[in-house]
Amino acid sequence: MSQKKSKVRDHQIDPGRHGASHNGIGESIAKLFARSEAAVFRERADEASVSRIIERYCREPDVTTDIDLSALAERFNQSEVPTEPCDFADYLDYLAEHVVPHSVRTCSPRFIGHMTSALPYFVKLLGKLMVALNQNQVKLETSKALSFCERQALAIVHRLLFDFPEGFYAQHIQRRESTLGIITSGGTLANVTALLCARNFCLGPSNGFAGVEEEGLAEALDHYGYKGAAVIGSSLMHYSFEKAAGALGIGLRNIIKVPVDRDHRIELPALEQAIADCRARRERVIAVVGIVGTTETGAVDPLPEMAAMARKAGAHFHVDAAWGGPLMFSTSHRHKLAGIEEADSLTIDGHKQMYLPMGIGMVLFRNPHLAKVIEKQAQYVVRARSYDLGRRSLEGSRPGMALLLHAALNLLGRKGYEFLIDEAIRKTQYMADSLRARPEFEVLVEPAMNILTYRYIPEPWRERAAAGELTESDNRIINGFNERLQKIQRRAGRTFVSRTTLNTTRYGKAVPVVALRAVIANPLTGEPDIDYVLNHQLQIAATM
Amino acid sequence: MSQKKSKVRDHQIDPGRHGASHNGIGESIAKLFARSEAAVFRERADEASVSRIIERYCREPDVTTDIDLSALAERFNQSEVPTEPCDFADYLDYLAEHVVPHSVRTCSPRFIGHMTSALPYFVKLLGKLMVALNQNQVKLETSKALSFCERQALAIVHRLLFDFPEGFYAQHIQRRESTLGIITSGGTLANVTALLCARNFCLGPSNGFAGVEEEGLAEALDHYGYKGAAVIGSSLMHYSFEKAAGALGIGLRNIIKVPVDRDHRIELPALEQAIADCRARRERVIAVVGIVGTTETGAVDPLPEMAAMARKAGAHFHVDAAWGGPLMFSTSHRHKLAGIEEADSLTIDGHKQMYLPMGIGMVLFRNPHLAKVIEKQAQYVVRARSYDLGRRSLEGSRPGMALLLHAALNLLGRKGYEFLIDEAIRKTQYMADSLRARPEFEVLVEPAMNILTYRYIPEPWRERAAAGELTESDNRIINGFNERLQKIQRRAGRTFVSRTTLNTTRYGKAVPVVALRAVIANPLTGEPDIDYVLNHQLQIAATM
Incomplete structure (x- = not known):
């Protein structure tokens, strides 16, 4: 990488003092921490590269690649620390080739199997702000405003759930003794x-x-x-x-x-x-x-x-x-x-x-x-009678995630969240209806909110399933089929639902039933995506 | 905020279906999750605003404002959830007024009191990538490449510390049964x-x-x-x-x-x-x-x-x-x-x-x-014999911080870290020398690495301090002085060192000694910054 010294203007790391043994490493490191105009300029260029990777990644609808897991594991089998600093552009290329595409696109509209979803765009931006501020919520001396902000965000959530009178919150929201x-x-x-x-x-x-x-x-x-x-x-x-x-x-x-x-x-x-x-x-x-x-x-x-x-x-x-x-x-x-x-x-x-x-x-x-x-104290931190949040927490140092919570409460508002929740539950009902409309599937548990368990019934068992007359041995066969189906689907990478085992009462208590499990929370998941996932499962089943 | 519908092209949230009760809220929320070109365009503009806030923040050398804590707390005393979504620009203005300036500038070269420092610029960018990928390291189904990447990063750190033979790492680095x-x-x-x-x-x-x-x-x-x-x-x-x-x-x-x-x-x-x-x-x-x-x-x-x-x-x-x-x-x-x-x-x-x-x-x-x-399993997650990292961890769902660790190991390299460590220790010695050169200060413990404890000795006690003849009652008075000094310094916000209480053997075991505590780790902290902090303390002491 280039060893040319950047113009470090405001806060200068002096790479010269350290002596010749470091062979110019000081300049490289100075550049990584610099706050000069040149540094800001370079950071913007690098940021654009990162944004391009993100945009390309988000545009794809598939959940992940179909790469073989052991082949993937082998790409990460070097345990020696790199000696020299690597160039950022080179490292980004590395990520773009080996890590990003083989991640799991939890934001994909067809990833409806776990509790991870697409996120509103502002969390990326405020996540960056959070890292830049690098506050440590353990104590006021390393967070200040963000400690109060955290208490406020928690009070808002508390009030939504417990709904105590206004006076209760006025009293406790910023009171040192209250948590x-x-x-x-x-x-x-x-x-x-x-x-x-x-x-x-x-x-x-x-x-x-x-x-x-x-x-x-x-x-x-x-x-x-x-x-x-x-x-x-x-x-x-x-x-x-x-x-x-x-x-x-x-x-x-x-x-x-x-x-x-x-x-x-x-x-x-x-x-x-x-x-x-x-x-x-x-x-x-x-x-x-x-x-x-x-x-x-x-x-x-x-x-x-x-x-x-x-x-x-x-x-x-x-x-x-x-x-x-x-x-x-x-x-x-x-x-x-x-x-x-x-x-x-x-x-x-x-x-x-x-x-x-x-x-x-x-x-x-x-x-x-x-x-x-659970209160603890220490001389150097979390002093008694202080505002220090670390006094009453199992964790110690921790990031200012409160900023994102505070932001989301404001940027989505109660009505925004209401829309997201209502839509997720509505689409889950749509999926349940779609499943019921297809003879190949059986809904296992009526969804109370937006998690839906169902399974595929191979043709020979459909009549008995409809009549509620499957035997334990029938269920064992169907279980094996659904397990294989989900594994093939997961490996293919185009769509995703998860899998669990239910002890459903439908066929007597003792019968474990392998279930396909959909979690509908991603606002990008539309009815066509749900149909796409189900059709994909039907295609897979047809080849089994 | 504007309720105008953006062009959502790729993955569309259908705001219409939900019915009139939501009064256009769907359009607002759709915009927050949208991936259209218009969305990308708007995101870039908002990102520029965030970057401006960060740049302005980082440019200031002061540690924080001198705002009164109760006045600050009062700004965060509303516990009612906002009803309507707030506009992002408005929210950023809010942060820029009430949160960011009253945070603690842990990146300031004059913040030398805690273990939090300026960071290399790439962590902000990769932090954004991490949020965008939103991988959940608890299981392979929500992380895949990043699970292997995490194992690799841990193996590199392990090898640096334990230095087992190459074969050991080849065997365990990606082995499901090994942690x-x-x-x-x-x-x-x-x-x-x-x-x-x-x-x-x-x-x-x-x-x-x-x-x-x-x-x-x-x-x-x-x-x-x-x-x-x-x-x-x-x-x-x-x-x-x-x-x-x-x-x-x-x-x-x-x-x-x-x-x-x-x-x-x-x-x-x-x-x-x-x-x-x-x-x-x-x-x-x-x-x-x-x-x-x-x-x-x-x-x-x-x-x-x-x-x-x-x-x-x-x-x-x-x-x-x-x-x-x-x-x-x-x-x-x-x-x-x-x-x-x-x-x-x-x-x-x-x-x-x-x-x-x-x-x-x-x-x-x-x-x-x-x-x-500590191994655990569950049907729906962290299956036995899987690569799922959540099998052996106290935490469950957790973010892909491994990406940042992996990145830093590559982007700083062993030599980059070596430079940072060597420089921090060198500057700590500089600070110790500076303290010894000033009769007002006493170094309490010779620093083993880059944490330095010292205190201010008011004039009447200097001779006795130098001779090692301070009494318990002398120390009590000096303790009170140093505690006040640190509090004034902290409140002023221009510079920061922390404070602790040592049971130094210098004056007999039973004597607790209030110490000023410097942690020198920020690469932006230069010798002039160290002098600045010490001079600030001398100025404060002179007014006490």
Whole structure:
């Protein structure tokens, strides 16, 4: 690469001082950090190259290439660090050849299998601003305005979900002692944080005992006379609760999974029984978990009844609304979240139906003082009595993703989000209707919102399927067919739906059913795209 | 805002279908997601506005404004969600007035107080690409090439630190069953993940016992006949270890903090004693923690001796090199990391001395199979035997930050990083010399790398300070003075160093000494900037 020295005017890195041993490397590095006019000029040119790559990438409708995975892996098998700095243009060429085309076009209108979607254009631009500001939300000394901005964005989301009186928000929104919510890197950490708060609250300080956080879980159970700690939710709880139970020392076996009904909602009598069983075994129920939008089918648990049971048991009531929370924006669909305001804590993901880029989850708290149970301090950072957000969060240093959340709330507005939610649910109904109109397909679960599970029924089984008379062995064959179908579709790269295994009650409880799973959230996905995906599946099936 | 419909050509959101109730909202939203030529044209114009804001922001040398914090907080006290979408230009004006100027200019050459710095220009551009690709690293179905790319970047860092033979990397770099490292949202989660692996390894399955992850911590301690679990490191361990111990159920009181010597390195006999004490109390030492670059003074623990002690005790040896790890790039300073290759796990932060934007930590493992102890699976995602990175990580969905790591390794190269590290350490020595040349200041700890602690000595105490004869009461007065000085400096916003409290041995162990703390990492910080900051402090002191 060129070693010619650029005109570094404002803030100069002095490459000369370092001595001859660096052989001009100083000039190269100076250029990368420079803020001169020449640097700005070059940056604009490079930015145009990046934009061209992005535009070319977004224009293609296919989901990805059909490259063989092991061949792709082999392109990334060098483990030696490059010695010399590489030229930016060369590196962009490399990305454009080896990385970008073999990524997964999550913005494709025909990528309707996961919870990742096209994004509004402004997040790219503000993402760049976020990186340029490079604020660290852990403390006020490295964020300032953006700490207050984060608190505001969280308060707005809190209010949408809990809808406390105006005065409540006026009091807590910027109050150092209050925590309406915490931004996390994702829904998993939001769930972990919620259960951590629940655990620390349920096993807190008492009678000269310093509490579980200070003394450890074994001591805490011992002090309180419990044989264990448990978390109870439906069998459709997200696997992040297993990560949480494992990490928090609760143990995977103490995640108690209650069966669901035909609609994939937790069975309330079974929940009541599970709580009673814990009491009988002298296990402390740390939290009852309700789900708003199960990962597999988008089902919503009966929250008001669950809240009442949790309260009666003295357990924390956590609601995992990572997917379904944004239905709060919709006048037509908000009623599906009834009871959500009873939650003690609530997870919602920014990078799902809030159309933000990957990397932003949130946990919100009914009680603005609950998060005190995880408070930490350090001399050099997160001082007591400060505005420092890192005092009450599992994570430490973290980026200013709050800027994007704040922006989206303003740039989409309640009505913009409402439109997105309403449209997604409408198109899901369209897809369900399309499936029902084709004898080849079977809808497995009526969609509660915008996740749809279905499967292909090969011709010989269609009549029996329609009559609800498939045997276990029939289902095994059909399962294998659908698994192969989805794998072929995924490998081909033109379209994408995901695959899961349901324990549907349709054919008796014991029968696992392989389901094709569509997630309809991308605003670019139109009815023709849905038809295209289904037709593609029919074509594949025809060749199998 | 304008409701005029843009020409959406390629992928059309149909705003009409939704019906009259949305009053044209569909057109607004369609524009935000559109990919037409008109959309690209408008995006470029908006991008230019964002770039102007960034350029204006970066040009200023001051760290921040002197706005009153409560006045700033009051600007963010509205909790109602905006109803209608706001125009992008209006929102940018809002940011330019209320957020950007009152942020903390972490890129300022005079911001030398925290571990956040100016960044090479390409991270902004590639940050935008990352957002545009919006890959989700949790699974191959939403990332593909970028999953392999992430594994490669981690292998490169692993090799720099552990330097195993070529064949080792050839075998493990892209092997599904191997995990050379995990990218996390930051160093805190990297440390949490390391201790989680250590805990699960030390208290794993045995003799019909399913292990701590499955059964919970209380059962595990009971099964193994331990009274508790402990983590041992120096008193300068980062507070994230407290977060970890609290979260993992170990308990804060079981973080055992061993005293440090004059150079802020752990006292080895005291460590040995602490390990023996644990054994005597029948507490399982889960991990011994070594530090490479303490947060307060940048000290490096004696790693080889610690590794030997940890091994003898059957404990996991974790090294927190969040700050100091990148010294591995430097031929001149690499020897300071001697013994780092003995680590069982190792934390290093991308957003510190690897000059990446906020939001990327890493934990690396000596044993590529260790992370199996945290493995999880789910039907709809992270399938067994897949390449899915989410199988072995505490986090779930997460962004493609690996792209930026991969880019920086290539665009800076080993030599580029070496230059940055060498320069930072050279300038720190310059600052130490400058301080020693001024009678007003006292260097508190000789910098091991590029963190420097010092303080201002008011005139009446200078003689006694020079003679090492300050009393406890003298120190209390000087402490108060330095605390006020730093607060005035911070509030003024022109320059910034941070503040901490050291238990320096210089005046006897019991004396806490308030220190001004400089972190020299910004390549834009030149010698004149260092002088400027010191002169600013002298000016402030003169008015006190």
